[in-house]
Amino acid sequence: MFVAVLRVHLHFSGSGSLKAKRSELNSVKAHLRQRHSAAVAEVGHQDSWQRSTLAVAVVDRSVALVEDRADDVGRYLDARLEQGARIERRVMSWSDLEGLG
Numbered sequence: 001m002f003v004a005v006l007r008v009h010l011h012f013s014g015s016g017s018l019k020a021k022r023s024e025l026n027s028v029k030a031h032l033r034q035r036h037s038a039a040v041a042e043v044g045h046q047d048s049w050q051r052s053t054l055a056v057a058v059v060d061r062s063v064a065l066v067e068d069r070a071d072d073v074g075r076y077l078d079a080r081l082e083q084g085a086r087i088e089r090r091v092m093s094w095s096d097l098e099g100l101g
Contacts (some may be wrong), residue, residue, distance in 0.1 A: 001094045002063045003071040006056040007043075007092050008077065009086040025052055028080060032056060036073055066091060 010028070015021040025042065032038045036058065044053030055084035056073060060066040070089055 001059060001060060003057055003059045003097070004066045004067040004071060004091045006054075006058075006073060007088040008054040008056055008073075009088075010052045010054065010077070010081060012050045012052070013082055015101060018047070018049055021049055021052065028077070029054070031074060031076065031080075034053045036069065036076070038069075038073060056098060063091060063093070 006022050010025070012021045012024055015024065029040045029042075039057040041055045042052055043055045045051040058066060058069040058073065060069060071092070076086065077087070083099045
């Protein structure tokens with residue numbers, strides 16, 4: 001089993017209020033959950049009108065499959081958002097995770 005953990009930095013240039021950003025962000029998070037079977041949480045810039053940082057995780061049985069799924073997430077975000085997304089990625093195996101405990 002492998003997991004890709006992504007730290008996703010988003011910029012909502014057209015957002016003029018926290019409510020507008022929240023609406024767009026909720027749509028993005030729902031899509032990631034439903035279409036990419038990803039776990040998603042907002043982990044930064046909750047009070048900013050135009051910025052957000054998400055933690056996104058995808059799991060699969062091989063490193064190639066988890067890398068493909070993480071790439072799909074990146075392509076979706078780049079297509080959806082005017083300024084795209086800056087993504088940091090870590091891929092780990094179950095063995096890697098056991099060593100963290």
